[in-house]
Amino acid sequence: MTTASGLLLLTYGANPLTGVLGATNLYLYTSVYTPLKRQSILNTWVGSVVGALPPLMGWAASEGVLSPGGYLLAGILFSWQFVHFNSLSWNLRADYKRAGYRMMSVTHPDLCVRTCLRYSASLVLLSTLAPVLGLTSWFFAIDSLPFNLWAVYLAYNFYQKKDSASSRKLFHFSLVHLPILIFLMIISKRRKESSNNDERESTSPIKL
Numbered sequence: 001m002t003t004a005s006g007l008l009l010l011t012y013g014a015n016p017l018t019g020v021l022g023a024t025n026l027y028l029y030t031s032v033y034t035p036l037k038r039q040s041i042l043n044t045w046v047g048s049v050v051g052a053l054p055p056l057m058g059w060a061a062s063e064g065v066l067s068p069g070g071y072l073l074a075g076i077l078f079s080w081q082f083v084h085f086n087s088l089s090w091n092l093r094a095d096y097k098r099a100g101y102r103m104m105s106v107t108h109p110d111l112c113v114r115t116c117l118r119y120s121a122s123l124v125l126l127s128t129l130a131p132v133l134g135l136t137s138w139f140f141a142i143d144s145l146p147f148n149l150w151a152v153y154l155a156y157n158f159y160q161k162k163d164s165a166s167s168r169k170l171f172h173f174s175l176v177h178l179p180i181l182i183f184l185m186i187i188s189k190r191r192k193e194s195s196n197n198d199e200r201e202s203t204s205p206i207k208l
Contacts, residue, residue, distance in 0.1 A: 014061035021060055025053040041104045041111075044085065052078035069135045076126050076181065082119035083155060084174040086112050090158075090167035113159040116170070120155035123181075124148045130185065140188035147180050 003026065011019030029050045036043035052074040059070030089096065089105040090112065096103045104112035127144040130136040154170040 010057070010061075015064055017064065017066070018057050018061045021053055021057045025050055025057070028053075037101045037103075039102060041102055041108060043102070044082070044104060047085070048078045048081040051081045068133045072126060072129055072133055072135060076123065077178075079119040079122045079126060080174065080178050080181075082115055083123075083151060083170065083177075086116040087155075087158060087167045087171035087174060090162075091164050109162065113155075113162055117152070117155040117159045120148075120151045123151060127181065130188075131190075134190055136185055136188040137190055140184050143184045143188065144181055147177060151177055 007019055007023055007026075010022045028046060033043055033046045033050055036046055055073040055077055056066065056070050059073060060066060063070070086104060089103050090109075093103075093105045093109075096106050104115065124145070127148055128141045130140050131138045151170070151173060154166070154173055158166040158170050160166075
């Protein structure tokens, strides 16, 4: 009942595209990601897609279409989740192993730390693409760079040491990293000129 009402709300309260994305995310989470956790490490990639779709849904609800700006927001969420989850899962390896979950930190520890480092570096690129795509001003790329580089440093430290202390430091920083990026993106948002206002101004009578 809750699922049906939620999808109806997305479809008719926003638009059908948002409803389709919501239904897709629900299917991925319940029918792909959840059972895959006991079968393959691919569950982390699927789970990251699940986490990346909500901002894309928000973009679709606002714009009515999917465009590069929405994909960029989803890409940032997708990449951040590997940094966040891989560092978190490192100290939970024993628990995951007992539960029978096939996580990278359990079955492929070297891949776990490499993936974490790789996606932390991708956040630098994605943040630079934001002004290129017209989503933000260049202030966002500049302001976010120190935080993104710190994440890369912590991820590299985790990659080198592969211990609980380095993974914990990276995990704790990931908790504030994403909110910082979102805040910087908001204050650096590039304003769109209203075509309606322009048209109104061009057609309004001249006042003497």
